[in-house]
Amino acid sequence: MRLDDREKEIRRELKKEVEIPEVVKNKAxxxxxxxxxxxxxxxxxxxxxYRWMSIAAKAAGSTAAVLxxxxxxxxxxxxxxxxxxxxxGIFAELQDKVSFFGNFADKAETLAEPETKxxxxxxxxxxxxxxxxxxxxxxxxxxxxxxxxxxEVYADSQSIYxxxxxxxxxxxxxxxxxxxxxxxxxxxxxDYTRDYDFLKELPEGYEYPQMLKEVNSAQLEGKYLDENTxxxxxxxxxxxxxxxxxxxxxxxxxxxxxxxxxxxxxxxNLNDETDEGYALLTEFSEKVSSRAGSLExxxxxxxVPDSFTLHxxxxxxxxxxxxxxxWDSGYTGEELAAMPEEEWREVMSKExxxxxxxxxxxxxxxxxxxxxxxxxxxIDDSETEVMEINETNENGIGLKSVTKTPYELSVETxxxxxxxxxxxxxxxxxxGNKLPYITSDxxxxxxxxxxRDISTIDVYILDYVQYMDELKGPExxxxxxxxxxxxxxxxxxxxxxxxxxxxxxxxxxx
Numbered sequence: 001m002r003l004d005d006r007e008k009e010i011r012r013e014l015k016k017e018v019e020i021p022e023v024v025k026n027k028a029x030x031x032x033x034x035x036x037x038x039x040x041x042x043x044x045x046x047x048x049x050y051r052w053m054s055i056a057a058k059a060a061g062s063t064a065a066v067l068x069x070x071x072x073x074x075x076x077x078x079x080x081x082x083x084x085x086x087x088x089g090i091f092a093e094l095q096d097k098v099s100f101f102g103n104f105a106d107k108a109e110t111l112a113e114p115e116t117k118x119x120x121x122x123x124x125x126x127x128x129x130x131x132x133x134x135x136x137x138x139x140x141x142x143x144x145x146x147x148x149x150x151x152e153v154y155a156d157s158q159s160i161y162x163x164x165x166x167x168x169x170x171x172x173x174x175x176x177x178x179x180x181x182x183x184x185x186x187x188x189x190x191d192y193t194r195d196y197d198f199l200k201e202l203p204e205g206y207e208y209p210q211m212l213k214e215v216n217s218a219q220l221e222g223k224y225l226d227e228n229t230x231x232x233x234x235x236x237x238x239x240x241x242x243x244x245x246x247x248x249x250x251x252x253x254x255x256x257x258x259x260x261x262x263x264x265x266x267x268x269n270l271n272d273e274t275d276e277g278y279a280l281l282t283e284f285s286e287k288v289s290s291r292a293g294s295l296e297x298x299x300x301x302x303x304v305p306d307s308f309t310l311h312x313x314x315x316x317x318x319x320x321x322x323x324x325x326x327w328d329s330g331y332t333g334e335e336l337a338a339m340p341e342e343e344w345r346e347v348m349s350k351e352x353x354x355x356x357x358x359x360x361x362x363x364x365x366x367x368x369x370x371x372x373x374x375x376x377x378x379i380d381d382s383e384t385e386v387m388e389i390n391e392t393n394e395n396g397i398g399l400k401s402v403t404k405t406p407y408e409l410s411v412e413t414x415x416x417x418x419x420x421x422x423x424x425x426x427x428x429x430x431x432g433n434k435l436p437y438i439t440s441d442x443x444x445x446x447x448x449x450x451x452r453d454i455s456t457i458d459v460y461i462l463d464y465v466q467y468m469d470e471l472k473g474p475e476x477x478x479x480x481x482x483x484x485x486x487x488x489x490x491x492x493x494x495x496x497x498x499x500x501x502x503x504x505x506x507x508x509x510x
Contacts, residue, residue: 174322293415
């Protein structure tokens with residue numbers, strides 16, 4: 001999932017802190033994400049992201065308050081959680097607290113500095129002495145008063161997991177806390193680029209992945225150990241990184257232009273913020289959705305060697321302030337709620353540009369890099385199971401494959417030409433309860449297994465709008481094993497699914 005400038009702007013709009021009704025919370029969360037490369041995203045914005053913003057603001061009395069990783073529930077200063085784990089102990093500290101939870105500690109490799117044990121001790125003591133300016137090593141780098149250290153790594157063919165410590169010379173500022181199924185976590189992220197040494201000599205017929213040319217943003221999952229120390233697990237979607245989508249993008253652009261020509265309109269017509277413009281945009285989006293899914297076969301997966309070097313360059317370490325400063329429009333929440341949409345837009349257009357930047361000093365604190373690392377990675381697929389399916393139904397919708405690792409479940413969809421790919425995916429465990437999405441990912445084709453029974457899973461592909469408006473609901477997600485058949489969520493999903501598949505794995509019950 002990529003984070004472009006427009007998405008960052010939308011994220012900023014979502015963080016205005018208000019008490020909002022549940023219907024608005026749901027709408028904001030659904031709308032936040034972005035449609036990119038025809039991916040099914042966990043939080044997917046509507047065709048016109050600003051239209052829902054005005055609706056949410058009117059219903060709530062102001063703009064909605066949400067974070068990409070969950071609803072903002074409180075603000076807190078960093079507090080001591082427990083003593084600093086020894087080098088190589090962060091997986092053990094966090095592995096049962098992150099969304100992709102599982103036993104990493106017994107499988108991970110420790111990233112020891114290649115010099116001597118004395119050098120490792122020197123780096124550790126320097127960091128603990130709050131002198132990050134002197135802490136340098138292969139896996140320990142300092143910039144802008146912040147020392148970042150990587151200490152453990154584990155990888156399979158789906159994802160790379162790294163333990164990271166960030167130690168600030170000065171205490172971290174008060175930080176917004178976010179809430180999801182795994183509890184509260186500080187709202188922290190990094191902007192970074194990554195590269196892989198084996199991509200320097202690509203196999204014939206492959207092109208360098210486009211997304212690796214861009215600065216990416218990663219939501220971090222971790223906690224403060226004390227006012228100067230933060231630890232987390234950084235998850236990198238290796239499988240998604242290894243996609244050569246050059247031909248896909250070429251075909252996609254040709255298809256989009258074909259739809260515009262067919263409709264006799266231009267992008268300017270679609271961006272016209274009128275009812276007529278919105279109607280054209282809706283028609284355009286429906287046509288694109290019915291044709292884009294069949295282009296997925298144009299994506300090529302780049303082969304990954306068993307061992308390689310991952311190059312990371314962290315450019316920013318960003319936090320959400322516990323007490324952000326919001327622009328004062330001069331109107332009360334009630335006055336904003338009563339405004340016609342056009343007037344509301346006019347008022348909001350006066351907000352200074354500095355509030356639209358991300359990060360900005362009103363809402364964020366951040367540290368500037370570069371923190372550059374070269375990290376050795378070895379793939380462990382000893383417990384990875386891939387089930388090839390390659391089927392579609394009468395709707396032209398289906399599944400290509402399902403991949404299970406000890407930590408995650410990855411589902412690949414198939415769409416025939418003419419089928420509507422504007423869909424939302426849900427997976428249920430063997431008890432009929434919803435499998436959670438990975439908090440820091442944002443996609444709905446990556447599921448966290450956690451401690452669930454996945455000896456059997458059910459995958460449902462549903463119409464996006466119908467799912468968001470009619471089928472979802474927290475009261476339906478859990479405790480389905482105790483409900484009568486007619487009240488189970490699976491009964492409702494099966495009755496409305498565009499595609500449904502029951503999948504059985506081997507000995508996977510936990």
